[in-house]
Amino acid sequence: MANMSLNKNPMPTQDPKVRAKNFLEVATGYSEQAALDEAARCLNCKNMPCVSGCPVNIHIPDFIEKVREGDFEEAYKIISKSSSLPAVCGRVCPQENQCEAKCVRGIKGEPVGIGRLERFVADWHNEHSSAVETAPEKNGHKVAVVGSGPAGLTCAGDLAKSGYEVTVFEALHTAGGVLVYGIPEFRLPKKIVAKEIETLKKLGVKIETNIIIGKTLTVDELFDMGFEAVFIGSGAGLPRFMGIDGENLKGVYSANEFLTRSNLMKAYEENSATPILRAEKVAVVGGEMLRWMLQERRFALAQKRFILYTVAPLKNFLQDRKRLSMLWRRALNSNFFAIL
Numbered sequence: 001m002a003n004m005s006l007n008k009n010p011m012p013t014q015d016p017k018v019r020a021k022n023f024l025e026v027a028t029g030y031s032e033q034a035a036l037d038e039a040a041r042c043l044n045c046k047n048m049p050c051v052s053g054c055p056v057n058i059h060i061p062d063f064i065e066k067v068r069e070g071d072f073e074e075a076y077k078i079i080s081k082s083s084s085l086p087a088v089c090g091r092v093c094p095q096e097n098q099c100e101a102k103c104v105r106g107i108k109g110e111p112v113g114i115g116r117l118e119r120f121v122a123d124w125h126n127e128h129s130s131a132v133e134t135a136p137e138k139n140g141h142k143v144a145v146v147g148s149g150p151a152g153l154t155c156a157g158d159l160a161k162s163g164y165e166v167t168v169f170e171a172l173h174t175a176g177g178v179l180v181y182g183i184p185e186f187r188l189p190k191k192i193v194a195k196e197i198e199t200l201k202k203l204g205v206k207i208e209t210n211i212i213i214g215k216t217l218t219v220d221e222l223f224d225m226g227f228e229a230v231f232i233g234s235g236a237g238l239p240r241f242m243g244i245d246g247e248n249l250k251g252v253y254s255a256n257e258f259l260t261r262s263n264l265m266k267a268y269e270e271n272s273a274t275p276i277l278r279a280e281k282v283a284v285v286g287g288e289m290l291r292w293m294l295q296e297r298r299f300a301l302a303q304k305r306f307i308l309y310t311v312a313p314l315k316n317f318l319q320d321r322k323r324l325s326m327l328w329r330r331a332l333n334s335n336f337f338a339i340l
């Protein structure tokens, strides 16, 4: 019988007093019982509106049905037919605007917690499954992928599953793109990304780091090496500066540099080789950075005050209502000043 509760099973989280003092993931994930209970909220709709909201068209009611039956491994197989990064997407995909926005249970009450269930299934597989991923039979064609962000990894995974010999070339020393240098550890632990990349490697994907395509190797050289096609998933990682006096001064960071230092290079650790200047008073220019600065507050950068300079109205860059209210509360608690 369907569970007609109007509310999703809540996502368990670390106690706020504990999480304020560590960098571990805030959300701790569903228990088996919560997953079974949440799966029972799905009505297994024939027209599957949720699937049309998913950018990769995961067969959502089918995987949820398997969760409901307690067959978590089969649920994983259904998800991984359409997604190469289920543990990542279950955490950071904006489900509230995608699959869950289309869920019929959202008409009266909260939609089914599709993202939470996806995360549960992926984590269950990673912790319990003894299934060994094996590389499919090769079809004799070689493809190069430039960049190891979600675009490059997804392309590599899909091609590898179809038998292509894929090599991913990554400029940085670690694969993952924004997943490792942008999204903070407490939202997406690096070990989750590393595990997904390991799975791709088992499918036969080769990953070459510290290679800048265009400098270390040219695209022509890739073709000379026998690659028949090149997918460029280089992201949009370069900052756009404003061209004003002083922006090269010590202590002025672009958002990209700030995030890379804190997330990839672990600037929050004592004696980090790439530290972030610690200051009492910090000016933030541009709105979108606000949420990241506030979240990064937990990296103990010792700011007592934030000053935000932006030309855009607040609502333009703080669209995510749920996260906004959480961040806003934190901001108010930290003597935040906004100049708009």
Ligand SMILES: Cc1cc2nc3c(=O)[nH]c(=O)nc-3n(C[C@H](O)[C@H](O)[C@H](O)COP(=O)(O)OP(=O)(O)OC[C@H]3O[C@@H](n4cnc5c(N)ncnc54)[C@H](O)[C@@H]3O)c2cc1C
Pocket: 092, 093, 094, 146, 147, 148, 149, 150, 151, 152, 169, 170, 171, 172, 176, 177, 178, 179, 182, 183, 211, 212, 213, 214, 233, 234, 235, 236, 237, 259, 292
């Ligand atoms: C702080 C932050 C938080 C975010 N949070 C979310 C979220 O919660 N949910 C969500 O859905 N989206 C989020 N996003 C957006 C999401 O991360 C991006 O849309 C996504 O990463 C884009 O993927 P990509 O593979 O195109 O590029 P990227 O992730 O930027 O990856 C590109 C990769 O290509 C490499 N590269 C670039 N040039 C070369 C070259 N010449 N040779 C070799 N390698 C090269 C780069 O080093 C990088 O690793 C966030 C973005 C940021 C910045």
Ligand code: SF4
Pocket: 041, 042, 043, 044, 045, 048, 049, 050, 051, 060, 061, 064, 102, 103, 104, 105, 112, 114
């Ligand atoms: S729309 Fe909601 S209730 Fe219907 S199948 Fe999809 S997840 Fe289940």
